[in-house]
Amino acid sequence: MTNLPSNTTEANLVGEEPIAVERSTAPSTTLAPVDWIKQNLFSNVRNSIITLIVGALAAIAIYSGVRWIIGADFEIVRVNLRNFMIGQFPRDELWRPWASGLIIATTLGLVSGALAHNAYDTAQQMGVPAHRDSYPQLVRRFWPLIAVMIFFVSFARTVLPYIGLASVFVVVLLFREIGWRLPASFRSRVVYVGAILAVLSMLVIAGTSNLGGLAMGIIAAIWMASEVGRMTPLPGMAGTLRTFGLSALAFVVAYFVVALIPFDGFGWEDWGGIHISLFTMVIGITLGMPFGILLAIGRRSNLPVIKTASTIFIEFVRGVPLISLLLFSNLMLRNFFPLSFEIPADLTMAIIVITGFSAAYIAEIVRGGLQAVPKGQTEAAQASGMSPGKVQRLIVLPQALRAVIPAMVGQFISLFKDTSLLSIIGITEFLRVTDVANAQPAFSGKQLAPVTYLFVAIGYWAFAYTMSRESRRLETKLGIGVR
């Protein structure tokens, strides 16, 4: 809503070299415990008083919190663990979520391994000391997520989830190793492979459909376009024709391969639990990104009509609470479909609205990045005879997007947290499972709501906190905010 310059971000966006900055740390001084306590807790009278008062209050709070947790009955979580994870997904089809999870683990391992190696190579070429994260370092980076996954599984009543989680960890590490060892030519294409695997992980659950074919086709087309970009350029119209022709071909082939394979699955009316929360976040960001970038460019355009339209959309969406948009999706959006059209599921409507919502927020982030690209860059590009489209695509956007990666991760986090609002319009996502569980005859009236809310809070926290740590790490790594 604000036209206020958010100083902190902008200050952070001042263009810096893409160097993995090794911050020099002060030589660590180890103190004897007694000296440490003296220095950090009782250095003077005021400090001692603060320590005593705060320490007493904290001790009381922690004591009563721990006593409550120990006394709490977590049976309700144990019974509903599957509901929390996947909602009402058919119980005799559990191999699908597990297979999907393993594919995602493969993707994460492969992509992170390959990208880590790419970053390592870049750093070495620039003469910056580079290192590869060892396993203990990886554990330290992702401890909240690992700890919470183990915490989740510890509620399981069968042995299967333990095996499943262990194999997920093994698969991630194995494919990280493979990704690291792949040849450079493959590593530079790993993002596309990752995207295809990500779509596959959804198809395993949802079955093949036109939608899946469309997603696969778009990825194939973009991949093909980038492949053509690596070939020797053809002069003039022929180059454009070749790019478009081959991309279209790739799209058609990928679309029909997916759409024509008969493989049934379960649409998202049957999904639930944290699976829906994560899915909605990923889909909201993926769909919101292109619209957001367009809106950002539109808002900075000097064509008044396009600028006004973009500004009105962005300010409107950012000015109203998400819940009012979700109520709109639930009660009003159906009216905008033609009479002959079958009204889609609630989640589909919500995803439409969430896409617009995240597009508006992404637009403001990207706009910050665009503003941070020095004007000289545009002018230099124009001076070398680039068309306006090329200036944006090849010069301005790459720099702008790189600068806003941490802010974008921040948007991932807040969208992930915002998916909890889906519970209000009756979609059985992670938070709403608590209502389902507390309404069960075995647990109703036992006042177990706080217990379930605590469990859910820890689940959200693990994902969001891990992402925010990674975003801070990226910020240091990209040298943003280091002055």
Add this chain to the structure above:
Amino acid sequence: MLAALAVAAVLTVIYVFGRLVYDGFQLAASRRRDKGDTDLPPLWRDVQGIGIAAQIIFLIGLIVLIRYLWGNFTARVDSVGQDLSFDFLDQPSGITIADNPLNPNNPVSDAIVAGFGNTIRVILLGIPLALILGTLVGIARLSTNWLLRKLATGYVEFLRNIPVLVVIVFVWSGFLNGLPRSQEALKPLGGWFILSNNRFAFPSIKGDGNVGTYQLILLAALVVAAAVWWWRTRVFDSTGQPHRRVLWSVGTFLLIAVVAYFALDGPIATSKPMLDDRGRVFSDGIRMVMPFAALVTALVLYTGTHISEIVRGSIQAVHQGQVEAGNALALSAFQRYRFVVLPQAMRIAFPPLINQFLNFTKNSSLAIAIGYPEGTSVINNLFGQSQPSSQLILILMLFYLTFSLIISAIGNLINRRLQIVGR
């Protein structure tokens, strides 16, 4: 109202369209005048020409899209016989609102106004509290005391990373299950506070017959205090003596207030909250329903974490050299903070703080999950009384939009005055 909006929209579109076409002709005409100048690009390769054409195409596309969606909308609405007028606002609402004399026979508009009144109540109480909490925690995170720093960090890193809705329902369920029923209400501090899972009550002040006069005197005292402030500033400017204007003006105000209090024979007294023996009826003091207390507590706790990050970041962003320069001028620690660090930190903190106030306002709509009847919740209840949803959603969005626009307009205004001129 709808008709007026539609006319305005159509007129705007016609104006924009006419303007674009006019610009196009102007451009074409200027090109024709310059005919023969071979350096000029053809019209379709002219940046201005492309711009005008693109806008015309965009506008036509937008109009077609809106027309199509509106057509679908009216067709759907007609097929279920829904009324699109705003007449329902005068119909009985069919709902009741906690702590509000409205009954189900009062019109819908009254219920909506009462709901938004409650929203504003949440904001007016919550934002100052969140600001205080956030500032304290933000400073605590920079403390040299290890324990205080770590506790503040733990609080921020935990609460900042869980959804505000989860915080709200968690606090609410904690109050609901953790506090006794009002029959066995907790009465800490000698009964000056009453806590139950139904209602909270706090002490307040009440006035007797003379309170009107007393308020007038206080108002006059405020004016006198302002005059004293101005006078001390003048003294400082002309003689350079310490102004001590805070001390002077607050002292003046308190002096008048105390003298008038005794002169009027105690026009105000504290009002202790009461609960009858059966634990049903609360009276005196400030009373609030539990969901209100839960909502404000949760929003303050959650927004406090974000504000503390802003406060911490802004203080850290003030250049170290500034502090050192303050030291070199032999300023005391307080003076250094008050005159060097804080004014600069405030300038950095202000824009993101306004964003947090906006977020607070928008997040207050989540009261819908715990049933506190603020704007969104009331409108949700009206859906349940089969009031027309389209118009209600429009009203809901317009309210928050207006509110956001007002807050950010005020914010922009203050921000402009805060920023250093000439940079």
